[in-house]
Amino acid sequence: MDFKQLLDDRRVMPFLGKARFGVEKESHRVDLSGNLAKTDHPSSLSVQDHHPYIQRDFSETQMELITPVTESLEELLNFLSAIHDVTYRSISEDEMLWPLSMPPALPQNEEEIVIAKLNNPASVEYRQALAKSYGRRKQMISGIHFNFEFSEELLKALFSAQTEIADYDQFKTAVYLKVTRNYLHYRWLYTYLFGASPLSEQNFFEENTTNEPVRSLRNSKFGYTNREDVKVSFNSIHDYVSDLTTLVKNGQLVEEKEFYSPVRLRGGQRVADLQNHGIQYIELRNIDLNPFELNGISYEQAKFLHVFLVYLLWKEEGACSDEWVQEGDLNNNTVALEHPLEKTAFHKEARTIVEEMEQFVQKFKLEVPESLFENVKNMIEEPTLTLAGRLVEQIGTGEQCQVATTFAKDNYDTAWKHPYQLAGFTDMELSTQILLFDAMQQGIKVDIIDRQEQFIKLQVNEHVEYVKNGNMTSKDTYISSLIMENKTVTKKILHAHGYRVPQGEEFQSEEQAMRAYQQFSTKPFVVKPKSTNYGLGISIFKEGAAYEDYEKAISLAFKEDSSVLLEEFIHGTEYRFFVVDGKVLAVLLRVPANVEGDGKQTIEELVAQKNRDPLRGRDHRTPLEIIQLGELEKLMLKGQGFEISSVPKSGEIVYLRENSNISTGGDSIDVTDQIPDDYKKIAAEAVTAIGARICGIDLLIENTEVPATDENAYGIIEANFNPSMYMHIYPYKGESRRVTQHILRLLFPEVG
Amino acid sequence: MDFKQLLDDRRVMPFLGKARFGVEKESHRVDLSGNLAKTDHPSSLSVQDHHPYIQRDFSETQMELITPVTESLEELLNFLSAIHDVTYRSISEDEMLWPLSMPPALPQNEEEIVIAKLNNPASVEYRQALAKSYGRRKQMISGIHFNFEFSEELLKALFSAQTEIADYDQFKTAVYLKVTRNYLHYRWLYTYLFGASPLSEQNFFEENTTNEPVRSLRNSKFGYTNREDVKVSFNSIHDYVSDLTTLVKNGQLVEEKEFYSPVRLRGGQRVADLQNHGIQYIELRNIDLNPFELNGISYEQAKFLHVFLVYLLWKEEGACSDEWVQEGDLNNNTVALEHPLEKTAFHKEARTIVEEMEQFVQKFKLEVPESLFENVKNMIEEPTLTLAGRLVEQIGTGEQCQVATTFAKDNYDTAWKHPYQLAGFTDMELSTQILLFDAMQQGIKVDIIDRQEQFIKLQVNEHVEYVKNGNMTSKDTYISSLIMENKTVTKKILHAHGYRVPQGEEFQSEEQAMRAYQQFSTKPFVVKPKSTNYGLGISIFKEGAAYEDYEKAISLAFKEDSSVLLEEFIHGTEYRFFVVDGKVLAVLLRVPANVEGDGKQTIEELVAQKNRDPLRGRDHRTPLEIIQLGELEKLMLKGQGFEISSVPKSGEIVYLRENSNISTGGDSIDVTDQIPDDYKKIAAEAVTAIGARICGIDLLIENTEVPATDENAYGIIEANFNPSMYMHIYPYKGESRRVTQHILRLLFPEVG
Structure with a gap:
């Protein structure tokens, strides 16, 4: 030859x-x-x-x-x-x-x-x-x-x-x-x-x-x-x-x-x-x-x-x-x-x-x-x-x-x-990396089907499961993800099942929304575009609104979307409940980016110190994000009478952001053991009501010592069909909850 | 009082x-x-x-x-x-x-x-x-x-x-x-x-x-x-x-x-x-x-x-x-x-x-x-x-x-x-209207959860099902819809199960794609952006390509998306197989917008005549769409030596569009009874392979008389998780296939 x-x-x-x-x-x-x-x-x-x-x-x-x-x-x-x-x-x-x-x-x-x-x-x-x-x-x-x-x-x-x-x-x-x-x-x-x-x-x-x-x-x-x-x-x-x-x-x-x-x-x-x-x-x-x-x-x-x-x-x-x-x-x-x-x-x-x-x-x-x-x-x-x-x-x-x-x-x-x-997969989302780790450790074969899209295949003998983003699986139905994607539908279903959700209405025109003024004028409420994100077009009225302010807020919201929601504003602290198969596995409190003063260092130095934590990085490839000191943070400081060169008192907490997202430097604090069981029951059952098996559901709770059965004890804000898992596994404070292992157990009950 | x-x-x-x-x-x-x-x-x-x-x-x-x-x-x-x-x-x-x-x-x-x-x-x-x-x-x-x-x-x-x-x-x-x-x-x-x-x-x-x-x-x-x-x-x-x-x-x-x-x-x-x-x-x-x-x-x-x-x-x-x-x-x-x-x-x-x-x-x-x-x-x-x-x-x-x-x-x-x-719901998508009709007829309670989003609730006694767009249901898993949404993943899975799909590769950079020139240069292939639609950035080379043309096509595709697919071009006619729960319920041939000459009327008159069919309307609210005579159609006519005032010979078919979409005036022709069972088996089993229960899967077949088992008999183009149903129910020609009733039977086996 x-x-x-x-x-x-x-x-x-x-x-x-x-x-x-x-x-x-x-x-x-x-x-x-x-x-x-x-x-x-x-x-x-x-x-x-x-x-x-x-x-x-x-x-x-x-x-x-x-x-x-x-x-x-x-x-x-x-x-x-x-x-x-x-x-x-x-x-x-x-x-x-x-x-x-x-x-x-x-x-x-x-x-x-x-x-x-x-x-x-x-x-x-x-x-x-x-x-x-x-x-x-x-x-x-x-x-x-x-x-x-x-x-x-x-x-x-x-x-x-x-x-x-x-x-x-x-x-x-x-x-x-x-x-x-x-x-x-x-x-x-x-x-x-x-x-x-x-x-x-x-x-x-x-x-x-x-x-x-x-x-x-x-x-x-x-x-x-x-x-x-x-x-x-x-x-x-x-x-x-x-x-x-x-x-x-x-x-x-x-x-x-x-x-x-x-x-x-x-x-x-x-x-x-x-x-x-x-x-x-x-x-x-x-x-x-x-x-x-x-x-x-x-x-x-x-x-x-x-x-x-x-x-x-x-x-x-x-x-x-x-x-x-x-x-x-x-x-x-x-x-x-x-x-x-x-x-x-x-x-x-x-x-x-x-x-x-x-x-x-x-x-x-x-x-x-x-x-x-x-x-x-x-x-x-x-x-x-x-x-x-x-x-x-x-x-x-x-x-x-x-x-x-x-x-x-x-x-x-x-x-x-x-x-x-x-290692070898650090370009993928952190939750997917952790799921891959756990799968490999447990002897589950892994295969990357679409790396950019976080699409993986898991296999045990003849049993194959595909997973996207670490928690989108065959265990959830197509319709339950669509329900969660649509805030109006989620709320309607939860309400029909007897859960407290912010009451509200959806409007398709400014005129229609203006006619509802009387309904909202005297109570705390929020005006928000139905589907846009990043807080654009949202106005919060914690104590009702004057007609002119209401008009302005409506007009602002309609600039972002053709459907606008008017919703009751519920007071309280927002907790994320991570639910798998009817059980709350983790509860997380997210705190806006902040530093704690020591009476010596400037805010700038305190931020730098906090950023040295190896858990902080960029672009969701680490459990926490680097705290920025950009325009928004400086504005927030100014509002509190600080500059970045100010030296906060020892023990004083200085917030650098309004929002509590982990992606903008927020701290994740595991409070699973501190949240009473009755609230966990509400969260788990609400997830079941919308037909989901893997879900991150957000509850506003004003006082966790009040029984969950009390009227107005809580309000359900939203249910997420693609909840982040890594923040529960590597929280800033509190215990790690290895939720990825529960996902694997749900997918492969025959393992372990 | x-x-x-x-x-x-x-x-x-x-x-x-x-x-x-x-x-x-x-x-x-x-x-x-x-x-x-x-x-x-x-x-x-x-x-x-x-x-x-x-x-x-x-x-x-x-x-x-x-x-x-x-x-x-x-x-x-x-x-x-x-x-x-x-x-x-x-x-x-x-x-x-x-x-x-x-x-x-x-x-x-x-x-x-x-x-x-x-x-x-x-x-x-x-x-x-x-x-x-x-x-x-x-x-x-x-x-x-x-x-x-x-x-x-x-x-x-x-x-x-x-x-x-x-x-x-x-x-x-x-x-x-x-x-x-x-x-x-x-x-x-x-x-x-x-x-x-x-x-x-x-x-x-x-x-x-x-x-x-x-x-x-x-x-x-x-x-x-x-x-x-x-x-x-x-x-x-x-x-x-x-x-x-x-x-x-x-x-x-x-x-x-x-x-x-x-x-x-x-x-x-x-x-x-x-x-x-x-x-x-x-x-x-x-x-x-x-x-x-x-x-x-x-x-x-x-x-x-x-x-x-x-x-x-x-x-x-x-x-x-x-x-x-x-x-x-x-x-x-x-x-x-x-x-x-x-x-x-x-x-x-x-x-x-x-x-x-x-x-x-x-x-x-x-x-x-x-x-x-x-x-x-x-x-x-x-x-x-x-x-x-x-x-x-x-x-x-x-x-x-x-x-x-x-x-x-x-x-x-x-x-x-x-x-x-x-009536009363004519603003909703036609498939949803038909599903609502069938549900009401069968005594299934219907409720509109989100009208704009085609989100409905169906209920029989205590059994509740939510449906979006007529066929997104609890019977499909979340992951199977994500598989179908991602063409690369769909193809990989089908290929791994032994089905013929257009062979190809995904590239993240022009340089990388250029290096693959030799692999494609001599055979029929398509260059296309991974996720854009409407044919933008797509080039088809039915007999291979010269280096310069290849280079141009690659550059064009990367203008539309950061990922570009190079794919084998498979010859044949495209058929849509509508599959529910492992059975092919309907097969449809879609023919580009066209008129048939009678030796007397002009193309413009023939179009007007065809448009008088009450099945034709606008915006997917009728089974067929009005045929347009716009720039694209005139260009297409010109390419064949026609103007809108030309009079085609009796029996002559004049095409007005390159693409066969129903939305641009194409004709839907039911061929369910004409397609041999072996192709239906392929379609049904391929849908099962990607884990879907409701799916419209597109096969290219060059000659349906060739056994489906023959090498290169067919190629699977894509699987759709939101296939249109109305086109099977009200085809332009051929038998009506009331696929909505099968969806209801899948959702409510206890009914009927």
Whole structure:
């Protein structure tokens, strides 16, 4: 098959850069001093053997972080970051992840290494067999498995551009076999650039070996390899399957998956399936953890790998494939055992390959980071720029474990710095980030359907739920959201059910509204456009209105909308009740942006101080917003006789805004436990009356000590079908209410 | 109680015009020649004894039309019109409603008058008893019962303005008793103005009475009255209840409801309840059918009645109430039996009352039609302007029954003129009008929650459903509507379920989109802004695109939106599948606005001819829209070498528009029976895949004879969560599919 020519086909080229990716990354849990953790796998994670994102590998301390399959490397690394955030915040707060492929110091007695306490007895048995064949130490090595699949569009385009192979599955197999053989042959280049396991820790090797660093212990003969007698041919799928089957039959391997090739061919449950349905994708297993990256792999590194694989499909291979692969193994071992600060023996070959790759990328218009090839070429010339080189230089005369502990601690700090965010998804709304976090923690599969629109898919087995904005779900009916969207309809329905709502009327013309003057003239009331927002066109008359003022207010409101509401004004404090499925989960008081004086600092200084809270940020991506000192705030201060340079008395509260929105710097105060049950009952039942299951309902209450059943005890202002959740989860003051977990329980009662 | 003073209280005045109203109107079914119908009550109406809108009264032919309680007379008459439309289109197409209070010619043998065939045996028995006491003839008289209730706001304001009566229910009773006594005393004025039963038809009276016309046979001693010995005092509620109870106990009345007072006191199931809970409202029973009104009552007439009742609350009454009432009965009988073309004996009193009413209305700022008092005063001066006067003048030397038949036929024509509309609600969207029609016909209670927003409430017993725009309901989930609203999400989900959708990608920047050029350059594709409408920014490339054209299209699309879709262009004809609950109910083909030549007329003439179809109108209030001949249409004609003065050949189809929207004059063609089942299956299952239950889904199909399972047989363009229903119900060509009935069945499986 002449792949060089195939790739050149104009039908093929547009799809050459398209592929699918997945990562499995192992890391050990260690304490904050870098000692292997003695605790069990965290119970805050849904403890399933087959958690979609976070499992255990060989030992109880060895976490395996698994991404879903993604269509881009950006997505892949987003998911990997998110899974790291979930992992860090699910393990004990005094644990972190070991950043190296080589494990931290192991117990002298290897029996003390605890095999993963899985539920499935067969899984435990398999691990015991491995422990017996290879020793528990060897199994403690960690790494990244990188799953790679050419896009179907590309494969179909290639397939239709040739006539040699008539069957599509067989054609795919040919593609992947060629890439695999070439990868096995040339993988020494990857080992040179990104090998990163130069040294072992205490008690790793039974005999004391030399302490001289290498590029990759893990990828050398000292690493994670099968015994010498395990030989499998990549010449054809038939040979591969037949060799592997024989090895298992003869007992040289316990199971097929014990075959530790740097590339594993994937497709189907059993290896035999490969022959029937062809290779679906390949799994690269030779990736050392990159200690400089929280994710264990960098975007540039992954991109290089991607381009390298496409290049290897194009690149001619040796005539005899078994020899071609074997040569690769030998060369790789040589490179792996080279000193990290020395040039590689294959320096010239490396330069040639990378230059050819660069031309290939240009010719085929593949997208790569601008500096990729320059960086790689520099690494070839300067070994201190390779991962192993950088690590060894950093260790200098010190201990690898100290450096590793420092790296781990940095990652730990990063993961805990913004505990409300989910790395990789920080551009999404905070409530969605938190819901994604909780879902992933509970082993619910997540998928982003429309990122800008906060549209996600959640899945448990066959059960699929779509969610928008964190709380728009299948559990609410279409009509209930439309009821809440329409304030007049909401009020009518609540009123008909016996709840107190501001009484009022809707008018379609100024003339009509003017005729109602007598009805409103002597009592507190509000004039407002039916549907506009931001307070435009609203007039409040707390003690009735003179005819002229009434006229002015009506005219103002009709400038904003063709329908105007005249409504009774209800006195009281506004509380937000967050209701799910007939239960009040949280009650929040929102206080306008303010500072509390200390008798020393100016208002400007007090604002700056308050803004230093890490919970404050911008654009709803943090639980609270930065307090501004703009025109509106200055006007508000002036009204109270202040300037920004004024120094309020100690304990004096100075308000900077009229409105209490969190978005304009307001404070969120959880008062769930302070609100009497009778008001919660009103809120929950009112939500049921409008047929909603997830709702934020706002009640005005003048005095919560008055029974809710008293006439005029409360007034319902509105019901929100898209209530913010994060403000309950990260309030400025008071207890956090993790309402997102209740949403998940409503969607997936079968979980937890 | 000094009501004059009470009404003058400034807390009372704003509410003086507020009241609640209801109407029950009896009318006989007659054939198109005016003969009493021989058929049964129509089976197209849900046949319940207690249908909320349309029941039977005494006889099988006597329909009773019942409005709900309304807060305004406008609403009242809207409902009454709508109920008439439903009635007319539910009875046989060769039947209509008799417009007079006096029945049409009756069979000589009164046993041939068929008593209503109700399900409840007690109801039938009661009618048999009435037939025995009064004769079947008398029971055939029809009229309007007008229910009147002062608003609670008004009653409460009055109550708090006085101290005489401490109990609110007792106070209300005092209010209604005063109005009732005054009404009974002064009702001769109403009889003069609006009495309208001057003559009887053949066989009505057993003895031949004089043929001289009167104002109101029905309100005279010859009408619908109890025997002389039935006397009930309105002096106090105690007297009223005790008198009535005694009459029933003594067997002078079969049941309490046999008491045919011109005013009936209402509240509670039994008369005794009045004493416990007070009078809730009053029922005026002296209203003759107004033969000049389809509704049997005009707005002005109802408004006069309303103002009259408020005035009678204010107006002083006689000291001795029994005498006061008795005097009223006598005067009323006198006026009722006067000649309709002669001035009334109470001419002076009438003038005084009306002048006082006019002053009253001015003083208390009640809203009335501008010409109301002028008209009434003219009627007092000129008896030919009263209803009875007008009717007698119209009859002249002819027969009353001929005039009545003509009136009935006019009403019949009106009700059938726009069979798709629902009178009283023609400002609402057509689909909502049709749904309201079907609901009322099936005995489902309807209520308009927000008229502008097409928000309605439907109710059967305790089961309430809210509906917006005719098909947004509780049966769809919130998230499924959000899925359909987002084209990208819809496509992703459909694609994941294996349906063919236009393949494509979404881009957030021109640069990003430009990089995808190669992917699209050689195949048919569309460039479109993600969310804008009306075709703005859309470019179609049916055979790929040159780089420059591609660049231009991308730039154009990004002018409309920040997200742009590039999508495969799928060839074929677009069909709309209307799906409810997993079943395709209708399939529609929409054809762009067009005319078919006849070799004689110009395009302009052909358009005018096509526009004469009564199905064509404007603004979605008719099933089809008027075809325009504006700039766009002229441009389209020019492109085909036509002008509006061109004469197309016979049979030649000339298209006036590129797009097929019904809103721009397109034709709707029902093809439900022509579309093979396999395509219907695809459509129905695709709707299920996105979790929707009510949905209009658009498929492009190139050839419906190709099996739907063929690759590329179809492409799904979009799914609509607010699909138009009326176009399926009143298509331009093909069968009508009453999809609204399926919506009702989905909402109320217990009905029908």
